[in-house]
């Protein structure tokens with residue numbers, strides 16, 4: 370319970386003790402009580418009473434407002450959930466109407482305040498699923514198994530239900546001293562786990578390690594799977610009493626050990642998540658997000674069940690972080706843009722879901738990004754669209770017409786071009802720029818399309834940490850000409866397009882400082898690049914100010930909330946982050962040493978202390 374809630378409870382208890390006798394007073398008392406109980410009921414996370422007032426100050430002008438002039442100021446005044454004034458303490462005091470003493474908080478020397486950081490492209494439920502069991506820090510097989518046990522024991526809905534499927538992500542057998550794949554027997558050796566269905570994805574996503582019960586449930590297994598491997602043990606060691614012979618492959622001397630690679634993973638029965646699963650995953654993600662300075666997340670792919678889960682949370686005022694939802698549209702689905710209504714920003718500014726996500730093509734790493742010309746390292750393919758050009762041309766104008774922001778995953782130059790064509794074809798019916806369409810990833814773009822993106826008024830939703838992963842192999846894959854249009858952030862800005870920054874977590878770290886660092890250096894975290902220590906295509910670097918705007922005010926614009934979020938201007942929500950040092954001035958090699966001292970939403974510290 371926040372101190373605010375405590376205050377409210379206190380006032381409510383105190384009221385009846387007063388000796389107020391007139392009927393009028395009794396009525397107002399009742400009304401007051403009503404107001405308080407309403408506040409209590411709805412007041413879980415938002416709308417603290419206006420009485421919470423404080424100034425928070427830095428030594429020096431280390432509060433970055435991120436207004437149009439990129440101003441800095443020593444202090445901000447917070448009243449309730451909002452920023453009410455900015456300036457030095459004296460002028461704030463002078464402008465205050467109230468004579469009540471003002472609580473003044475100071476951040477440590479050298480620390481800074483920035484607006485609440487927003488993640489523009491991430492996958493909330495995936496992150497939660499991947500991190501709920503800390504498999505990636507398991508130092509050997511038995512320690513990793515013990516993490517699974519702990520997870521089961523500490524979640525009663527799982528512990529008490531043997532049918533519940535346990536999912537996790539992140540093991541890496543190459544980091545273990547055993548130097549072998551883990552097996553079903555390793556899991557089943559634990560009395561807590563034995564008899565339960567467990568499916569654990571490897572860190573790179575290419576393998577799944579399962580318990581004996583899962584093996585039993587999916588029998589009989591095929592001998593081989595196209596594009597995948599059912600890992601078998603040639604020595605034929607027994608793998609547990611509970612398994613019968615039909616599991617042991619086609620010969621008696623090989624048997625399934627309980628690891629499925631690549632396409633063989635499709636054999637596994639992944640269950641539909643329950644509401645408890647969603648709660649757990651969401652809360653895992655939120656906990657990490659708040660600790661990483663995030664006050665808002667754009668979820669890049671909600672299905673209708675997840676959308677409904679978040680809608681219910683929003684209606685109950687139980688969202689501990691701001692959310693912007695992109696609802697997924699799959700080819701083959703009925704068009705739903707005129708049946709489902711876009712959710713415009715809620716009163717407490719915590720929730721909206723007014724965009725549709727369409728997955729245009731595959732990824733560059735796997736060769737699935739749709740290119741105009743064949744891949745340089747594989748001339749047999751141009752990649753592929755995951756949704757047909759015809760569907761894109763049909764549904765994009767419809768969604769725009771029905772009031773949806775259209776956000777399309779587009780990585781290859783052809784995918785980006787197709788989306789721009791479709792947006793242009795909607796010009797006659799809609800003010801396309803006003804709908805703020807987004808290219809999610811916008812990785813490889815021709816020069817002409819980069820120009821077009823600016824003209825159309827497109828937002829490029831980019832992930833700078835991908836740059837420093839992909840820079841090592843990308844030129845080999847797409848050649849020396851196209852490489853100039855890969856992650857060409859500066860060219861996009863010059864064309865008039867806007868940029869908004871994200872991480873695509875859990876694909877990359879959720880720490881927004883990694884994106885900030887990558888955007889301004891185009892260097893690996895240890896300071897290297899294929900073009901040397903000056904950075905990979907350094908002419909495409911963002912400035913620190915552009916990168917700071919790209920994680921605060923630009924995502925607010927990209928989610929139609931720039932009038933209330935994204936900067937520390939008076940009248941906006943009091944969302945801000947206290948960083949341990951000034952990322953705008955420290956040497957780049959020190960940026961990743963910065964810690965998040967506090968994350969504040971609606972004026973209240975939700976991580977750390979102020």
Ligand SMILES: *[C@@H]1O[C@H](CO)[C@@H](O)[C@H](O)[C@H]1NC(C)=O
Pocket residue numbers: 508509510511512
């Ligand atoms: C696994 O690692 C943990 C933590 O380092 C250690 O305590 C344990 O003894 C190890 N177990 C085996 C079997 O190596």
Ligand SMILES: *[C@@H]1O[C@H](CO)[C@@H](O)[C@H](O)[C@H]1NC(C)=O
Pocket residue numbers: 530531532533534643
């Ligand atoms: C146990 O888990 C299964 C699978 O999630 C579910 O269908 C069932 O309703 C659960 N049983 C109880 C008593 O919660």
Ligand SMILES: *[C@@H]1O[C@H](CO)[C@@H](O)[C@H](O)[C@H]1NC(C)=O
Pocket residue numbers: 704707708767
């Ligand atoms: C929704 O739009 C589609 C495509 O324009 C149309 O076929 C359908 O009749 C519309 N449905 C409603 C309920 O308006």
Ligand SMILES: *[C@@H]1O[C@H](CO)[C@@H](O)[C@H](O)[C@H]1NC(C)=O
Pocket residue numbers: 958959961962
């Ligand atoms: C910053 O972090 C790096 C890597 O952990 C470390 O080598 C360096 O000493 C740190 N710098 C400071 C000033 O703490």
Ligand SMILES: [Zn+2]
Pocket residue numbers: 490491492669873
């Ligand atoms: Zn994504």
